[in-house]
Amino acid sequence: MTTSSPGAPRQRSPISQLLHPIRRQLALAAVLAFTGSALTLAPLAGIAHIAAAILADAPVDEVWPTVVASVACMFAGMALVSAGELAAHLADNRLTHRLRLDIARRLARVPLGWFSQRGSGDVKQAMQDDIATLHGLTAHFYTSVARAAGAILAAAIYLFALDWRLAIAALLPFPGFLLFLRHAMRAGGAGMGEFMTWAGRLNHATVEFASGMPLIKAFGASGRAHGAYRDAVDGFAAAFIAFTRPLVAAMAHAHALIAPVTVLGVVLASGALFAALGWVAPLDILPFALVAPGICAPMLLLHTLLHDLGSASAAAQRVQALLATPVLAQPSPGCGRLPAGHRVVFDQVSHAHDGQQALVEVSLALEPGTVTAIVGPSGAGKSTLARLLLRFFDPDSGRVTLGGVDLREIDSAQLYRRVGFVMQDVRLVHASIRDNIALGRPGASAEEIEDAARAANIHGRILALPRGYDSVVGEDARLSGGEQQRVSIARAILLDPHILVLDEATAAADADNEAAIQDALSRFARGRTVLVIAHRLHSVVHADRIVVLDAGTIVEQGRHQDLLARDSRYARMWRLDQLADTPVAQGAPC
Structure with missing residues (x-):
């Protein structure tokens, strides 16, 4: 159990932290809205005063000042409310602009590995x-709350100024509303847990039902799948009824209690009683009949606004979490070091993620102009090794150097001019094919872009698109996985890096695309330092060195023939790989 000392600063809520830069503008907007809303009630009091004057046969000259004052207060109130709304919207525009820029700057500095662990939907939810x-x-x-509070407070003060006894009677339904509302919240909270549980089950059942339909039909299990989905729907419906029945009844009573007709009835009944007792004159009831029912709408608005505050608090928490995302350490401007050469060294590197140790004290050197292949079973740490070179994240211990310089001392822009990569998970942005290829070199000429596409064996396919290189990905450029991979290779070729990282670049390609990708990569890799993450051993038999990883450690390394001669881990993997590539003989028994 944690305790805080009396003098310790109180932790501000996520909403307070986010709104801190515009708190003064919001306070001004709220004051303007509050004052304006209070002034707009003046015509109701004016009507009551005018009616009393007319019934008392007062001269017309005594009525006109009230009319003028009422109209003036109404327009002044409307102007102040409008000014408050304008001030709030200007403050909101300032905050929204700052938040989006701050999030964009933050995401530009987070490790690339952060993006691979999260879906784009999470970022989109926070940013949009x-x-x-x-x-x-x-x-x-804030302006709506201020308007509601201004109307309620001004009306209450006015009524108490007229007659405190009738004011208490006229306002009695509103404390009753709050009591019923409290009861409704308790009634709803009792069944909330069960309702949310069934909502989650229904969501899961819906996803499973929709995504698994092809498999269900193929195996003739549609009846069982329909039954599971139907059970989830029935369970959710029952939980929904159990949750809403007491809530709806209590809310209906609460809303009925402060309906304008209810308040008016209370005012008239109380006024009649007080008039019979001689406490008030019958004409004194008119202001209460006009003003008291007008409190109902602001009260309901206030309840709705405060009820919606929870979703805003949750949104503020997610935005704050995104703004607090750990960033990748960068050297201070002008202090970054430039590598002397292109030799890559992994020096006693260890790294863990998601609670699992991925690499354990791995030491490895990539000599300039050589091809090093990393192989091993799934989960051995192959991709982690490649991503450390790309600074998707930094090692927990040890270091990775390029040209004798720790990657943490090299500015990211300088690093990615020297290290290019083609990953298994291809990412193309929503832009033209030309812009996608030129992503790393926005100033490249059209001729350079097309030469890179030719080298990647994708130029002909691009020309076949409706608008050629100007075709937009996701609109009139519909590319297969292998074609997208070749676009990403063209992007790397245009960047012309000294070091190339290939993380299972052909894993998702069909046979034709794999051949085209392999041909493009073999030509592009000549003379470069290449790190290949491979799952098909036949694609790396000509590598200068093959490194076998298992459980995050190097268990073997050498050339293909040397490793086969040792008849150890790699040799067993090779035999299994060859067996997997051998087609089943025609007529052979299953």
């Missing part, structure tokens, strides 16, 4: 959906 939720908070919430 959550900021849109915060827009509702900053641009509308």
Whole structure:
């Protein structure tokens, strides 16, 4: 159990932290809205005063000042409310602009490995959906709360100034509303856990039902799948009814209690009683009949706004978490070192992620102009080794050097000019094919881009697209996985790095695409330092060195023929690989 000392600073909520830069603008907007809302009630009091004057046969000259004051207060109130809304929207625009820029700057500095562990939907939710939720908070919430509070407070003060006894009677339904509301929240909270559990089960059952339909049909298990989905729907429906029935009843009572007709009835009944007792004159009831029912709408608005505050708090937490994402350490501007050469050394490197040790004290040198292949079973640490060279993340211990310089001392821009990569998971941005190829060199000429595409064996396919190199990925450029891979190879070729990392670049390609990719890569890799992560051993038999990883450690290394001669781990892997590539003989029994 943690305790805090009385003098310790209180931790601000996520909303308070995010809104701190615009708190003064929001406070000004709230004050303007509060004052304006209070002023807009003046016409109701004016109507009551005018009616009393007319019934008392007062001269017309005594009525006009009230009319003028009421109209003036109404327009002044509208102007102040509009000014408050404008101030809130300007503050919101400032905050939204700053948050989006801060998130973009933060994401530009986080390790590349962070993106591989998260879906783009998580980032999109924070940058788009959550900021849109915060827009509702900053641009509308505080001014709306201020308007509701201003109307309620001004009305209450006015009524108590007229007659405190009738004011208490007229306002009695509102404490009753709060009591019913509290009961409704408790009633809803009792069944919330069961409701959320069944909502999660229904979501899971829906995904399983939709995604597994081809397999279900193929094996004739549609009845069982339909039954599981139907059970989830029935369970959710029952939980929904159990959750909403007490909640709806309590909310109906609460809303009925502060319906304008209910409040008006209370005012008239109380006024009639007080008039009979001689406490008030019948005409004194009119202001209460006009003003008290007007509190109902602001009260309901206040309840709705405060109820929606929870979603804004959750959005603020997600945005704060994104802004607090750990960034990759970079040398200070002007302090980065330049590598002297292109020799890569992994020096006693260890790294763990997701609680699993991926590499354990791995030492390895990549000599300039050589091809080094990393092989091993799934989970051996092959991709982790490649990603450390690309600084997707930094090692927990040890270091990786390029040209004798620790990668942490090299500016990222300088590193990626020297190290290119083609990954198994291809990422093309929503832009033209030309822009995708030129991503690393935006200033490349059209001729250079096309030469890179030719070298990657993708030029002909691009010309066959509706707009050639100007075709946009995801619109009129529909590319297969292997074709996307060749676009990413063209991107690497255009960058012309000294070191090339290939992480199972042909794993998802079909036979034709694999041949085209292998041909492009073999020509591109000549004279470069190449690190290949391979899952098909026949593709690396000509490597200068093959390194066998298992459980994060190097268990063997050497040339293909030397490793076969040792008849150890690599030789067993080779025999299994050859067996997997051998087609089943025609007519052979299964």
